[in-house]
Amino acid sequence: MSQNPMPETAPADTRVTPMMAQYVEIKTANPDSLLFYRMGDFYELFFEDAEIASRALGITLTKRGKHLGEDIPMCGVPVHAADDYLQKLIALGHRVAVCEQMEDPAEAKKRGSKSVVRRDVIRLVTPGTLTEERLLDSGANNFLCGLTRLRGGSLTGDSVYGLAWIDMSTGSFQVSESDDQRLAADLAQISPRELILPDNLLQENEIRHLAQQSGAALSPVPRAFFDSSTATDRLAHYFGVKTLDGFGTFSRPELSAAAGILAYIEKTQLGERPPLDPPVREAGAGRMLIDPATRANLELTRTLGGEKQGSLLATIDRTVTGGGSRLLASRLAGPLLNVGEINRRHDAVEFFLDNEIMREGLRQTLKGAPDMARALSRIALQRGGPRDILSIALGLEAAKRVLDQTSASGGAIPAEIEAARSSLEKAPHALGDELSRAIKEDPPLLKRDGGFIASGYDANLDELRSLRDESRKVIAKLQADYAEELGLRSLKIKHNNVLGWFIETPSAQAEKLTADPGRFIHRQTMAGAMRFTTTELADLESKIASAGERSQAIEFEIFDRLAAAIVASGDAIKAAAYGLSILDVSAALAKLAQEDGYVRPLVDDSRAFEIKAARHPVVEQALKASGGQSFVANDADLGPETQGGTGRIWLITGPNMAGKSTFLRQNALIAVLAQMGAFVPAASAHIGVVDRLFSRVGAADDLARGRSTFMVEMVETAAILNQAGDRSLVILDEIGRGTATFDGLSIAWATIEHLHEVNKSRALFATHYHELTALSQKLDRLSNATVLVKEWKGDVVFLHEIVPGAADRSYGIQVAKLAGLPASVVERSKAVLSQLEEQDRRSPAEALIDELPLFAAFTQPKAQAGATKPQGPSAVEEALDGIDPDDLTPREALDALYKLKAARKASSAET
Numbered sequence: 001m002s003q004n005p006m007p008e009t010a011p012a013d014t015r016v017t018p019m020m021a022q023y024v025e026i027k028t029a030n031p032d033s034l035l036f037y038r039m040g041d042f043y044e045l046f047f048e049d050a051e052i053a054s055r056a057l058g059i060t061l062t063k064r065g066k067h068l069g070e071d072i073p074m075c076g077v078p079v080h081a082a083d084d085y086l087q088k089l090i091a092l093g094h095r096v097a098v099c100e101q102m103e104d105p106a107e108a109k110k111r112g113s114k115s116v117v118r119r120d121v122i123r124l125v126t127p128g129t130l131t132e133e134r135l136l137d138s139g140a141n142n143f144l145c146g147l148t149r150l151r152g153g154s155l156t157g158d159s160v161y162g163l164a165w166i167d168m169s170t171g172s173f174q175v176s177e178s179d180d181q182r183l184a185a186d187l188a189q190i191s192p193r194e195l196i197l198p199d200n201l202l203q204e205n206e207i208r209h210l211a212q213q214s215g216a217a218l219s220p221v222p223r224a225f226f227d228s229s230t231a232t233d234r235l236a237h238y239f240g241v242k243t244l245d246g247f248g249t250f251s252r253p254e255l256s257a258a259a260g261i262l263a264y265i266e267k268t269q270l271g272e273r274p275p276l277d278p279p280v281r282e283a284g285a286g287r288m289l290i291d292p293a294t295r296a297n298l299e300l301t302r303t304l305g306g307e308k309q310g311s312l313l314a315t316i317d318r319t320v321t322g323g324g325s326r327l328l329a330s331r332l333a334g335p336l337l338n339v340g341e342i343n344r345r346h347d348a349v350e351f352f353l354d355n356e357i358m359r360e361g362l363r364q365t366l367k368g369a370p371d372m373a374r375a376l377s378r379i380a381l382q383r384g385g386p387r388d389i390l391s392i393a394l395g396l397e398a399a400k401r402v403l404d405q406t407s408a409s410g411g412a413i414p415a416e417i418e419a420a421r422s423s424l425e426k427a428p429h430a431l432g433d434e435l436s437r438a439i440k441e442d443p444p445l446l447k448r449d450g451g452f453i454a455s456g457y458d459a460n461l462d463e464l465r466s467l468r469d470e471s472r473k474v475i476a477k478l479q480a481d482y483a484e485e486l487g488l489r490s491l492k493i494k495h496n497n498v499l500g501w502f503i504e505t506p507s508a509q510a511e512k513l514t515a516d517p518g519r520f521i522h523r524q525t526m527a528g529a530m531r532f533t534t535t536e537l538a539d540l541e542s543k544i545a546s547a548g549e550r551s552q553a554i555e556f557e558i559f560d561r562l563a564a565a566i567v568a569s570g571d572a573i574k575a576a577a578y579g580l581s582i583l584d585v586s587a588a589l590a591k592l593a594q595e596d597g598y599v600r601p602l603v604d605d606s607r608a609f610e611i612k613a614a615r616h617p618v619v620e621q622a623l624k625a626s627g628g629q630s631f632v633a634n635d636a637d638l639g640p641e642t643q644g645g646t647g648r649i650w651l652i653t654g655p656n657m658a659g660k661s662t663f664l665r666q667n668a669l670i671a672v673l674a675q676m677g678a679f680v681p682a683a684s685a686h687i688g689v690v691d692r693l694f695s696r697v698g699a700a701d702d703l704a705r706g707r708s709t710f711m712v713e714m715v716e717t718a719a720i721l722n723q724a725g726d727r728s729l730v731i732l733d734e735i736g737r738g739t740a741t742f743d744g745l746s747i748a749w750a751t752i753e754h755l756h757e758v759n760k761s762r763a764l765f766a767t768h769y770h771e772l773t774a775l776s777q778k779l780d781r782l783s784n785a786t787v788l789v790k791e792w793k794g795d796v797v798f799l800h801e802i803v804p805g806a807a808d809r810s811y812g813i814q815v816a817k818l819a820g821l822p823a824s825v826v827e828r829s830k831a832v833l834s835q836l837e838e839q840d841r842r843s844p845a846e847a848l849i850d851e852l853p854l855f856a857a858f859t860q861p862k863a864q865a866g867a868t869k870p871q872g873p874s875a876v877e878e879a880l881d882g883i884d885p886d887d888l889t890p891r892e893a894l895d896a897l898y899k900l901k902a903a904r905k906a907s908s909a910e911t
């Protein structure tokens, strides 16, 4: 780092240098961040930070002097490339404190040769508080999420969670409540980049696991951040309002989470307040509940391998803007339950399907439209540059064009599109016109580079610029005059940052100038050249310099004025940006429907699930891309045979590789697509709203939590059997395969019975236990289905067609043969199989069906409960209701416990 033009020099002794003292002080105040300590053209990192960063970034670790007698490890990144390094560190989950020089080193020198340049941390960069274009993924939201928990008032200890999440790059701000059961699903839906939570909460095993599972960088903060007693005031203060009533009503956990996240933002932005929308209550209950395991299994936004490519999102994404892509992802993450809202979205897609010319024109315009929401956020945070202003200008221009393009000729415009258009109409178009006039076409990235205001916008600026251009001409003329006068054709007038303007002539010909020192003042002698100035040249120079300074001041002034005007119209700009995103998503889903043959599903409040000729969107596209065989469409009907009844279960048996998993998944994906407001890959679809989607497909062990594959499978199955209801859709693939055959079969058997008798959900169950097909004789809503295969010369041919009935064999050995198992192993397997089959023929497992009283387990407890349940609350319940734990002293609490025990004894004696 020898290029460093810093006044400080490396210390040679064991004293703490003033610079190191300053470093240590700043680092101590920011212990959990890597400190980027500005030194001239570099950000330097010292001590452990240097070791971490050099490893993470692959940059050389060096030493800089000594601290308390020890070498100081150091590494540095050049300021101009700092963004790239920041991006890497943030991606690895680090936080960075950026510490700048707050004065010119020359100023510090004036205070004495030992004095240190004043420095201060101007920003904490954390994964969830990024706003820079280069550090963000344009198609994904970057959520910072706050999580807090308030204990419920009851003795049962039920707790309520508050969630608040903000995308600082766009200003969106949502809050919701959650509970133990849905917390994991809610976090998975938000998919935060950074999660802040009280440090004591993070110490709890279950919460820590959930937090880690969310994939977010974890930022524990003191409990006080989430203090619920002052939360309302802190929110009101942030938004500069007296009361939050205008924003709606919020619960205590929601307020606490919102206040916690704002406290964190104020801390990391060091007082700058990003422009946030007022918090919106996201009714968690209004979304389809999809737990993290289901989300991962169905590969909604990422594949199991963590890739975007190959996920449902990547397959259906035809949006052309960053905002549209983010909106599509968030709709996919939270499918709706409200039939009216779902239909509103379908109407918009249908409209663009019917109006292809309009749609394509619109998409063309949107393609060129910049990301207004993110540019606005940067401008409001004082991190914006001329290009951000241009983005707003171009975005507003696009909004105007879109308005023209979507004005319907004739037919009515659906409500969703009308609302988007109305936000475009209300956009500050006059401001947009002014911005377009003000900013040059291809402005520099940074304001400090200047030269971004278009000519013709400001008369004073134009005048100063022409003076500057004029001066250049005058200098050229002066050079020609001197050259002519002195007869030196090689004489040049040049400029550099140290000398400013100067006359340069080869040393060999400098005599003519040195001979007249009163006129040609010597400035510098170089190898082979000499430099001079004259009063004339110096005058001209100061004129040029002051014109430059003045024009820069005017440009900055204009920039600040325009930026302030943009911020003042921030809400309208944000609304317009959102309007463009809605149009982009609707048009993109219409384009998808047209290209891939998707249809509008009928979604209502029934319990129907009738899909005709359905395809798996991702597998279908992959098959198409590979140019191989085409996808075989299949029907599914899980609806009740009578309206108002409960859903059916399909038990699907069939050979390996036949397409069972694909069929299961495609039906789940179609439910998600339909309820997020998209069309679906089928010939027709009728779906009664699915409130919870559960899928147990495939398995992965969770070694970090000490759970084997089978344990994970059972935990997930338990969650389904405990939570699924009659509006849920359940997909179970090969339950029980991870253990001994009979254990597995028994678990699968009992699981189906429970689903049928207790959960009453619509369900698809794929299995290799053919014995289970016998259950259809006893369970009236269970039907058997199988996947057709043909046998040809001892091999299997997969037809991928689902038909009623049961499979008789798994063809596992044939599939193993296809996979290249050694011939000897294949032959031996066949021999073992025929032995086993012979045994089974003598004592088939199907016989169980006649021997087991199937429903006993489910019907009995219910009947008993009905018989013994007293009318009204029991004595124990009444005693419980009378207790407020917050009011009790420990002594009173103990007394209360004795009373409860006594009441319980009395009631059991009665019965």
Ligand SMILES: Nc1ncnc2c1ncn2[C@@H]1O[C@H](COP(=O)(O)OP(=O)(O)OP(=O)(O)O)[C@@H](O)[C@H]1O
Binding pocket: 619, 630, 631, 632, 633, 654, 655, 656, 657, 658, 659, 660, 661, 662, 663, 800, 801
């Ligand atoms: N309907 C279909 N049309 C065309 N190809 C299909 C269809 N369904 C599945 N396939 C192809 O067959 C392959 C195997 O499908 P899938 O994994 O669903 O089989 P499976 O019956 O679940 O197998 P296993 O019992 O071994 O888990 C898929 O990768 C896909 O390429």
